[in-house]
Amino acid sequence: MIRLDGITKVFPGVKSLENVNFEAKAGEIHAILGENGAGKSTLIKTIAGAYIPEEGTIHFAGQERKWATPKEAKDAGIQIIYQELMLFPELTAAENIFIGKMPRTRFGTIDYKTMYRRANETLDSLGHRLDPRAPVRDLSIADQQMVEIAKALIGETKLLVLDEPTAAISGREAELLFECVKLLRDQGVCIIYISHRLEEIFSIADRVTVLKDGQNVGTHDIHELDRDKLVAMMVGREVNNIFPPKKTPNADVAPVLTVRDLRAPPKVKDVSFDLYAGEILGLAGLVGAGRSEVAHAIFGSMPRTDGTVTLGGEAFNAPTPRDSIDRGLGFLTEDRKGEGLMILLDMAANVTAPVLSEFTTTTGLDRNYEVQAAEDEIKRFRIAVPGPKSGVYQLSGGNQQKILFGRWARACRRVLILDEPTRGIDVGAKVEIYEIIRKLADEGAGVLVISSELPEIVGLCTRVLVMREGSVTGEVVSTEISEETIMHYATAASADAAQGAAR
Amino acid sequence: MSEVSAKATEKTTQQMALLRQFSVPIALVALVATATAVQPSFLSPNNIQDILTQTAPLALVVLGQAFVILVRGLDLSVASLMASVAVLATAFNATSNVMIPLIFASAILVSAVVGLINGLLVIKRNVSPFLATLAMMIVLQGIRFYYTQGAPSGSLPEGFRFLGAGRIAGIPVNVIAFTICFAGLAWLLHKSSFGRKIYITGGNPASADLVGIRSDRVTITCYVICSVMAGIAGLFLMGFVGTVDNWVGRGYELDAIVACVIGGIALTGGRGTLWGAAAGALILVLIFNIVIIMGLPVQAQMIIKGIIIIFAAALFAKAIQA
Numbered sequence: 001m002i003r004l005d006g007i008t009k010v011f012p013g014v015k016s017l018e019n020v021n022f023e024a025k026a027g028e029i030h031a032i033l034g035e036n037g038a039g040k041s042t043l044i045k046t047i048a049g050a051y052i053p054e055e056g057t058i059h060f061a062g063q064e065r066k067w068a069t070p071k072e073a074k075d076a077g078i079q080i081i082y083q084e085l086m087l088f089p090e091l092t093a094a095e096n097i098f099i100g101k102m103p104r105t106r107f108g109t110i111d112y113k114t115m116y117r118r119a120n121e122t123l124d125s126l127g128h129r130l131d132p133r134a135p136v137r138d139l140s141i142a143d144q145q146m147v148e149i150a151k152a153l154i155g156e157t158k159l160l161v162l163d164e165p166t167a168a169i170s171g172r173e174a175e176l177l178f179e180c181v182k183l184l185r186d187q188g189v190c191i192i193y194i195s196h197r198l199e200e201i202f203s204i205a206d207r208v209t210v211l212k213d214g215q216n217v218g219t220h221d222i223h224e225l226d227r228d229k230l231v232a233m234m235v236g237r238e239v240n241n242i243f244p245p246k247k248t249p250n251a252d253v254a255p256v257l258t259v260r261d262l263r264a265p266p267k268v269k270d271v272s273f274d275l276y277a278g279e280i281l282g283l284a285g286l287v288g289a290g291r292s293e294v295a296h297a298i299f300g301s302m303p304r305t306d307g308t309v310t311l312g313g314e315a316f317n318a319p320t321p322r323d324s325i326d327r328g329l330g331f332l333t334e335d336r337k338g339e340g341l342m343i344l345l346d347m348a349a350n351v352t353a354p355v356l357s358e359f360t361t362t363t364g365l366d367r368n369y370e371v372q373a374a375e376d377e378i379k380r381f382r383i384a385v386p387g388p389k390s391g392v393y394q395l396s397g398g399n400q401q402k403i404l405f406g407r408w409a410r411a412c413r414r415v416l417i418l419d420e421p422t423r424g425i426d427v428g429a430k431v432e433i434y435e436i437i438r439k440l441a442d443e444g445a446g447v448l449v450i451s452s453e454l455p456e457i458v459g460l461c462t463r464v465l466v467m468r469e470g471s472v473t474g475e476v477v478s479t480e481i482s483e484e485t486i487m488h489y490a491t492a493a494s495a496d497a498a499q500g501a502a503r
Numbered sequence: 504m505s506e507v508s509a510k511a512t513e514k515t516t517q518q519m520a521l522l523r524q525f526s527v528p529i530a531l532v533a534l535v536a537t538a539t540a541v542q543p544s545f546l547s548p549n550n551i552q553d554i555l556t557q558t559a560p561l562a563l564v565v566l567g568q569a570f571v572i573l574v575r576g577l578d579l580s581v582a583s584l585m586a587s588v589a590v591l592a593t594a595f596n597a598t599s600n601v602m603i604p605l606i607f608a609s610a611i612l613v614s615a616v617v618g619l620i621n622g623l624l625v626i627k628r629n630v631s632p633f634l635a636t637l638a639m640m641i642v643l644q645g646i647r648f649y650y651t652q653g654a655p656s657g658s659l660p661e662g663f664r665f666l667g668a669g670r671i672a673g674i675p676v677n678v679i680a681f682t683i684c685f686a687g688l689a690w691l692l693h694k695s696s697f698g699r700k701i702y703i704t705g706g707n708p709a710s711a712d713l714v715g716i717r718s719d720r721v722t723i724t725c726y727v728i729c730s731v732m733a734g735i736a737g738l739f740l741m742g743f744v745g746t747v748d749n750w751v752g753r754g755y756e757l758d759a760i761v762a763c764v765i766g767g768i769a770l771t772g773g774r775g776t777l778w779g780a781a782a783g784a785l786i787l788v789l790i791f792n793i794v795i796i797m798g799l800p801v802q803a804q805m806i807i808k809g810i811i812i813i814f815a816a817a818l819f820a821k822a823i824q825a
Contacts (some may be wrong), residue, residue: 301713322715331713339713344706344773353703354714356696364694407714 001026001077001159001190007056013253014293016042017270018214024207026158029181029191030202031222034211035052035234035426040194042213044161047192048080049073061158069226077158079444082479085166089137094119094313095137097150103494122150126180129230142173149180160184161192166200169287172491180203196424198227199455210234235428242431247277250415252314256446257298257329257415261309264297269470271307275415275446280437282461283450289467291482292334295417299324299331310452312414330412332404334450340404341392348374348388354411377406381436398429405436409445416440419450434460452484466490522815527766530824534789540623542796544734552675554792556668560740561758562784565766568759569780570725573705574718576625578729580639581759584617585737585752587643587716590605590650592738593657593747600662605776610734617643618730621712622723640756647749653694667742677739684732689777699723706773761812762787787811 003026009017016215017039024030034040045051047058049067060076067073087096094116095102103111103118119132128146136144145165152160162181165436168172181204195201196267201208202222209219210233217233231242245276255274268291275281283291294301298309300319309316311327321397324331342350351374352359374388381402385395393398401421408416421437422430437460441447451457459466466489468472474489477481483487538545571585588610595606620730624635634716669676690700704711711718733752741751744777747819768775790811794804 074630116530281717299713320715321713322717327714331712333710342706342710344704345702349702356699356716360696364690365696365699388555429735 002097003062004046005041005057005059007043007046007053007058009046009053011042017046018216020214020216020371022209022216024159024190024192024220026190027185027188028206029193029204031193031195031205031208032211033195033198033201033208033230033234035428036427038211038234039214040211042164042214044080044163044192044194047073047161048078049161050072065377074155074249077156079152079155079157079159080161081145081152081163082162085141085144085148087136087144087147089409090135092133092135093123093130093143093147093150094132094141096147097122097154099130101154107153110226117341118151120156122153125153125183126150127183128180129178140169140173142176145169145177146180149184151185156279157189159192161194162195164196165193166195166197174200174285175463196426197453198230198427201230202227212236213226217324231427234426242427242434244435246280246460246462247278247438247442248462249276251383253277256312257448258308259294259298262292262297262309264302264304264497267293267470268297268304271467271470273465273472273474276415276449277444277446278441279463280441280447280461282457282464282481283467284457284464285467285490287452289490290470291467292419293470294467295333295419295448295450299329299417301331315442325411328412328416329413330354330408330415330421331417332408332421334423336397336400336404336423340485341400343391343393346389346451347378347383347385348404350392351377351388351406351410356409362430368411373410374406377403377410381406381409382432396429397425398432401433402424402428403434405433406442409436409440413443413445415446415448417448417450420452421449422451422453422456430456437494438465453461454486457481457486458483504638510545516704527779527786530786531782531789534786538725538789538793538796539682541793541807545796546813548673548782549658552670552673554788555678556675556743556809557792558742558785558788559666559681559751560651560736561755561762561788562681562781563684563736563739564733564755564759565762565780566684566777566786567729567736567763569763569766569777570692570701571632571729572760572763572770573701573772573775574654575705575708576721576722576726577760578621578726578733579636580617580621580643581736582732582752583643583647584614584730585740585769586748587647588648588734589741589747589751590655590749592741593659593664594650596657598658600660603660603662606660607735607738610738611731613728614734615727617734618727618817619723621730621782622726625726626719626736640804646750651749655749659675659741659747663738663742664745665719665742667739667744668775677743680735680739683824684735684780685777688728688732692777693825697721697724702773704773718822719757758787758808761808765811776780 003024004020006022007017020043022043028427032040032043042051046053049070049072067077088099098115099193103114106110116132123130123132123146126146126149130139130143130146136147139147165177169177173239174452175495181191193205207219207221208225208230210217210230213463255277256277257275260272271294284293285291288342293302297304300321300323311329316327337343342353348370359366371388377383378385378388383402383406384399392403418437422433437447437449449457449460461481462478464476464486465472465479466476466486468490476485544550562822568581591610592606595602597606610752621636621639624630625632666676671679692701693700700716700721703714703716704721708718738753741747744751762783763780764770766775766779766781766787790807791804794801794807
């Protein structure tokens, strides 16, 4: 369906594509894998006509094509669904699906009746039920994705590109999406699927192409590959142990953090648990189960209505983030760019932000001391940054995340809550982050890891709490920890889960 | 071939970065050169003193405005506050210079309260800075009119004239006052930990709260600083003009914002320096002067001001993209 030959694309200072050959057939799901900066987005944008390659040719549906604009590619039947959905939140689902090509009545007005009927048919054909009259802003992320896919189906789509579609959804929603994508494949659509998650590649892709440093490392049938081979291709070297060895913490001592009957409406209904020093405790559950809200309610960035919390044996009620930080409880939030990183400030200022008073003297902020502290963190976590005074915006996700680890590990040594600590970072950096988490626990911190990536929870934690709809529905320990048991508690009906928890 | 074009783009980006970095000094030099070309006596010590004296009151307002803009705000009430403070000064009906410190103290107090209300409206009641400070501007105006019933009548101590237009060893007194304020505020913004909190809050209030910074308090404090600076500026401008009417400082709210934008304070918050803001004020005053020197109608000032805003905004947009 599409063939790229010798594509080269150069940007100043940005890794791009170098002599890339790539081919995807009609009726297959072709996954493209690669670390951040490997050239995945550049490749997609070249296919979509958003970038014009310096060298190389594009063949689409048997003809050589030179897209001058994205619109040409779109008109030829190429649809891209980007990670950030391009929908109009105030319009209804059907209006979004038919945007730009709404059916007309003979008076030239919009034929809403036909539009809603056809929207319904299209959504039905995807095996998905949602109200085409609902404004898009009221739909879940998964439903919004369906709208995007339906939108792609309205035009004569021959090639559909999905850019990390599961980044913001999980569990059942992702499965629905996979079914829908497979349905499209069986109808003969060529599908290019970009993802970070290796597991889903194996459940959905027919073939896989791995990009590394702007080059095609290889295209293989999915059956020829296993997880280790894929990781090795992506990283460029063998990675034997993705996860550091587990250690069971000493549970004879008093827990460093206890949480009892925590309530923070509307998302947190009933949460109790203990966290021990040196422990890596997992908090699993589907997106929307209230995991991040638990963290916010403990940290003090969201009000709690009920519950008792102790930190280091002392009562810790109604705290503010300031109190939490001062008493050694840190919270690395899930939205790295929106809530974590301060992109206008340099690296050193990012590290010291929670503990500015430590660097304050009578004559002001001690910049030398601050730079020194940042240098220590650069060494400790092997952060690839030009220096403490350089900016953080252009760094890779992995290095940005390491800076935030430097920030919180430095400020807070008792308890660290890590919300999606490896979201959107590449495999090589993930391995390093896992080592860092292990090290922090070894240094005596109690670590609570919130993650939607089950393999991460399974690989990292010695104990896992599972949440569902605002309550802890299960606790899984040591050898019982597996993706299946966690999913069981995360999705099981409440009564069922209560039984499970009692057992 | 591709390599060549990439290098070329890289070169232009570097040139752009350089241009941005030095745009303020370049503009200053260019303006002074233009003015000198049109009128050779422009660089005479006397004229320089005059220009600095004209700049100081605006620059004082600009210093405060910069703090508010840095935390993603805007203060439209500064000019109205300047006039109100001037009217307040006449209310003392004082003739002795001994009263000046008391007048200053009460002006600062009133200004601080105004700033506090602005800040509380914006932070606690979630009123947009534009609306909150616009309303404050009108309220102050109303109070002022109500009190003066048309024209202020009280007398002022002679000393204000000296503060506004006098010189010590050839240096304008209001420039000395500005320098002191600048030194203090520059330390606060660029050297103290509170200044860091301002940049963190302005860059992203959500992440500020999550590192334990009370972004609400930081923002409110910036509004208080802005109003206090406006109050001080009002007294100095009153001394410079020599008389008090209901419109001391008229137009200063927009001039102050324009000066900040020219000086590189981003309206989106968290970006810019106090040096830049002060230089922005000087650039603006130089432009006004050139308009007059060149014999252009005063209305040309407005047109030029508008064009500058567009250029500054465009330059800033380029900076965001890069």
